[in-house]
Amino acid sequence: METLQTERISSAFQILLGDRFTGQLDVRKEHGSGFSYHTCMPPDWVAFPRSTEEVAAIVAICSTYQLPIIPFGAGTSIEGHILAVNGGVCVDLRLMNQVLEVDTANMCATVQAGVTRNQLDDVLEGSGFFFPIGPGVNATLGGMASTRASGTNAVRYGTMKDNVLSLTAVLPSGQVIKTASKARKSSSGYDLTRLLIGSEGTLGIITELTIKLHSYPEAIYAAICSFPEVEAAVNTAIKTIQNGIAIAKIELLDALLMRAVNRFSKLDYPEKPTLLLEFHGSPAEIEGQISKVQAIARAFGGDDFCWEKDEVARLRLWRARTDAAPSAQAMVPGSKIMSTDVCVPISRLAKCIVDTQTDIAETGLFAPILGHVGDGNFHLSIPLDPTDPSQFERAKALNERLVQRALALEGTCSGEHGIGVGKLAYMSQEHGEAVEVMRAIKTAIDPANLMNPGKLLPPEKK
Amino acid sequence: METLQTERISSAFQILLGDRFTGQLDVRKEHGSGFSYHTCMPPDWVAFPRSTEEVAAIVAICSTYQLPIIPFGAGTSIEGHILAVNGGVCVDLRLMNQVLEVDTANMCATVQAGVTRNQLDDVLEGSGFFFPIGPGVNATLGGMASTRASGTNAVRYGTMKDNVLSLTAVLPSGQVIKTASKARKSSSGYDLTRLLIGSEGTLGIITELTIKLHSYPEAIYAAICSFPEVEAAVNTAIKTIQNGIAIAKIELLDALLMRAVNRFSKLDYPEKPTLLLEFHGSPAEIEGQISKVQAIARAFGGDDFCWEKDEVARLRLWRARTDAAPSAQAMVPGSKIMSTDVCVPISRLAKCIVDTQTDIAETGLFAPILGHVGDGNFHLSIPLDPTDPSQFERAKALNERLVQRALALEGTCSGEHGIGVGKLAYMSQEHGEAVEVMRAIKTAIDPANLMNPGKLLPPEKK
Structure with missing residues (x-):
């Protein structure tokens, strides 16, 4: 049978x-x-x-x-x-990898869900437009929508939820829906676009996306700045955001990570808590922004910015960031990375990071901190030796405490990685009765629970 | 009984x-x-x-x-x-009118749903922050969320969907949910915030909102510019958006409306298609933007900008916009206004507006055009004499054709007013099978159909 x-x-x-x-x-x-x-x-x-x-x-x-x-x-x-x-x-969805349309007149593009972000970047090269959402890996646009991904540019350009105009999706019923048009706004009906974004394949399969494109900035400058203490670096980021400076990226790498990056990429940055920054706009706008952020950094004891205008020098400066994960991994030969992902209200970020550093120190783990600090979001990249199961247990416990710390500070258990199976245990604590509303929606759209079962929604309490 | x-x-x-x-x-x-x-x-x-x-x-x-x-x-x-x-x-909800918290450190405020936008503006006065979403009337924040409202600033700051961090809502089950935290982003669970925004009270009652605040711009300049033809004005707006200029407001008033405004407010603007513009930023940024937009306008035959830096002169310049509805109403004594509301992809806007003007001319109605043209959204403000039912019938038919025109141009039947009962007839045409998904969600959350029945979702086909 x-x-x-x-x-x-x-x-x-x-x-x-x-x-x-x-x-x-x-x-x-x-x-x-x-x-x-x-x-x-x-x-x-x-x-x-x-x-x-x-x-x-x-x-x-x-x-x-x-x-x-x-x-x-x-x-x-x-x-x-x-x-x-x-x-x-x-x-x-890898064979659904066609960029179906680049509509510069409407500043949008329509892609099949299997198009990767590197592929999209290549297609947009020279068009005068770019798509700002970039997680640290070469994900597909469909996957990025499904997890409500963001990345380094989110502080200025928002996340996937802010950069998708419309989705085509196949629902468990077999219905094919298109969630919206190319109009830049609409008050017509429930926002199914945003409902599917972040739904992790539990409500349907996204097959096409119409995404917003942004004008390529007239100029891009990058800067790097070291601080005596991690708190000073974080406070600089907080103050920058609170002052409404439209910075494009503001990334924290802690002293541990700078050491790993120097070793991995043969660089010689100061091994101190560091902010990497990027500014988009006209040269005049950028210089105004840089002088404001420099003044904030200086007030917190930061060094003078080292800043770069031309693309080659800028990409060299960003090497520290792009090499962060492999650098951390290289510190423990043969290791696999566990990456954590909490996000807290920006005013609580310094406390959350400082307390987490104290916690890390007590675990004996090598767990450098990497943060999209303009959003209040940060990760630990923990290289784990697969031959030492105790490391995994300690890392899991550290992540558990980290999530509890973030929730206690009125944050969220995931800034951008999603729930999957890894964060199921925190859903009820974070959302309370709202989880039952999510479950009602899931059941309404997928009564047989066929779409990616066991993800996003914790098992029902009996 | x-x-x-x-x-x-x-x-x-x-x-x-x-x-x-x-x-x-x-x-x-x-x-x-x-x-x-x-x-x-x-x-x-x-x-x-x-x-x-x-x-x-x-x-x-x-x-x-x-x-x-x-x-x-x-x-x-x-x-x-x-x-x-x-x-x-x-x-x-008028008695639920408390501003519960202004949290400048996290650039957000928490308000009860009955707080009006004028009231919020007064509370924020002098704080260095403002809330950018402003429909043309003194709506409540709860109502603005329910209809996914926007207004003149949406072109730069987005709509309610982009400016709410979290909602508290009472559901038909009696459950009270909080949809999110103050964290600036999250990938934790379905986006119930965005599901409730625009749901028009059909899924629950929003009782509190945590909204994003924005730093008050260093400088605000406003400008006014007349054009020989409406198409030239619209094309200027389109080109401005396509060039990625971060303009704060770009509003169209057609020649009819300028005449009405001059008469109503005793002004002497040229009675030609007109753009009203506003720029936010540092003086250097703004001057850069103004020179770019001025160049675009000139290329389309626009006059030289008349522009104003100081607040009194700026508000005088915006009188034409703020008085638009009463000005139109005053053209037909004793009239009530019918306001239409379509939104199309920006590349289709000129065609949509030009074709609509031709259509209006054939109706014999006084129906001036007012547009948030940076978003592709525009309204007709049609003053109707209640003693002449034929006017109402002609206006209804005009609106019907307008919606069909917008849908044929891949737009939406509502940019910002919502569906209510007035646009129910277009839901299936605009959304196809997605309406059934909306209905499934409605039924899951409100099985007895008690929450604002008869709105947003068209009657089920038998």
């Missing part, structure tokens, strides 16, 4: 997708873990659709056979979003 | 609210129409709660007796959002 059912399923998919459907173990394993410490849980099959229509057909088959459906972008999830906790079909 | 039931209901409410609950006809009538052409449909009762807890208790009583619940802010709805189409209890 079991086998007959399996054969029927395979046959239905093979008719639809041919060799773009597989149950091979190596492919299944590649699709079972993401960039995370979570144990691999491979799906039963992997499907590679080429169009929204094929995705709808896949969903129809899964619905017939009550198979879980796990949407898959670039597999860069950090919180176990793609683990096949109940088996099922992983829907890998 | 009927009377006994009514007595029980009255008694339950009077125990809860005392004389803050009434069934008086004059009060009911005041709550039955809003600022619109829709026929007054008064509720059976009006309740005036003072707290979220009282709102929850009202909802519990309504649930017991299966009474419709209509949230009411300042009653400035244009699309009949507050009509009691099935009777029930109007929940007037």
Whole structure:
């Protein structure tokens, strides 16, 4: 019986997708873990659709056979979003990688969900426009929408929720919906665009996105500034935001991380808490902003800015940031990185970071801090030696305390990585009865719980 | 039986609210129409709660007796959002008018839903911060969230969806939820904040809002510029947006409206298509922006800007805009205004406006155009003589054609006024199957359909 059912399923998919459907173990394993410490849980099959229509057909088959459906972008999830906790079909969108339209007149682009951000950058090169949302990895746009991703530019340009005009999605019912138009605003109906953004594939599969483009700035300057204490660096970031300075990036790297970066990339930055900053605008605007931020930094004991106008020097300066994760990883040979992700109201950020540093010191772990401090969001990048399980236990406990600290400071358990399975335990504490509202929405749209089951919503209390 | 039931209901409410609950006809009538052409449909009762807890208790009583619940802010709805189409209890939030906290360190404020925007402006005066969202009337913040309102500053600062951090709401179940924290971003769970914004009271009653504050600009300059043709004015706006100039306001008034304004306010502006502009930033930034926009305007045949730096002169210049609605109304003595509200992708705006002007000319109606043209959003303000029903019929038909024109140009039937009952007919055409998803969400959260029934969602097809 079991086998007959399996054969029927395979046959239905093979008719639809041919060799773009597989149950091979190596492919299944590649699709079972993401960039995370979570144990691999491979799906039963992997499907590679080429169009929204094929995705709808896949969903129809899964619905017939009550198979879980796990949407898959670039597999860069950090919180176990793609683990096949109940088996099922992983829907890998990599073949849906067409940039369908770059509409400069309306400052938007329409892409299939499998387009990666590097690919989009390449397409936009020379157009005079760019897409500002960039997590630290080459994620797909569909994945970035699904986790409400952000990154270094969010302080000025917002997150995915602010930069998507419209989505096309296949719902568990098999319905294909388009959530909005290219109009820049609308008061027509519920905001299904924002409902799907951050829903982690639990309500449907995003197949196309119309995203906002921004004019490439007339000029971009970057600056780096060292501080005697991490608190001084964070307070500089806080004051910059509170003064309404429209800075494009303001990133913290702590002294540990600067040491790791110097070693990894053979650089010689001061091994002190450091802010990396970027300014977008006309040269006059930027120089005004730089002088204001420099004055704030100086008042907190920061060094004079080292700043760069030309692109080569700017990218060299940002090396410290782009190499942060591999640098941390290189400090513990053979390690895998655990990345934490809390976000607190900006006024609480200095306390949260300082208390976390004290906590880290007591664990004996190497756990450098990296922060999108303009948003109140920061990460620990903890390289863990897989041969020493006690490190993992200590890191898990550290992350648990970190989330509790952030929640106590009226923050959130995830600034940009999402819930997946990794943060399920905090949902009720953070959202209270609102979790039941989320569950009601989930049940209304996906009554059979086929869409990425076991993610985002904690198990129901009995 | 009927009377006994009514007595029980009255008694339950009077125990809860005392004389803050009434069934008086004059009060009911005041709550039955809003600022619109829709026929007054008064509720059976009006309740005036003072707290979220009282709102929850009202909802519990309504649930017991299966009474419709209509949230009411300042009653400035244009699309009949507050009509009691099935009777029930109007929940007037005017007594919930406390500004609970101005948190400048986190650049946010928490207000009760009945706080009006003028009241908030007064509280923020001198704080160095402001709240940018301003519809043309003194609406409440709760009402503005419910309709996803915007206004003249949206082109730079976004709409309500972009400027609310968190909401407290009472749901039909009686649950009180808080949708988010003061953290500037989060990837934790479904975006219930954005789901409630624009939901027009159909999912719950918003009782408190935490809103983003913005730093008051270092300088504000305003400018006015006349054009030979409306198309030239619109193209100037389009080009300004496409060039990524961060203008704060860019408003179109057509020649008809300029004539009305001159007459009403005894001004002597050229009676030509006109852009009113406002720039926020440092003087150097603003002067850079002005010279760019001036160059664009000149290329389209616009006059030289008349521009003003000081506040008194600036406010005088904006008189034309603030007096627009009463000016239009004064052109037809004793009239009531019908206001339309479409939004199209910016590249389609010139065509939409030019075609609409041709259409208006054929109707014989006085229907001046007023536009938030930086967003692709514009209104006709049509003064209608109540003694001439044919005017109303012609205006309705004009509005119908206008919406069809906007939808054909891939726009939306409402940029900022919402659906209410006035735009129900266009929901399926604009959203297709997505309407069924909205309906599923509505049913999940409000299974008895007590929350503002008959609004936003069109009647189900049998």
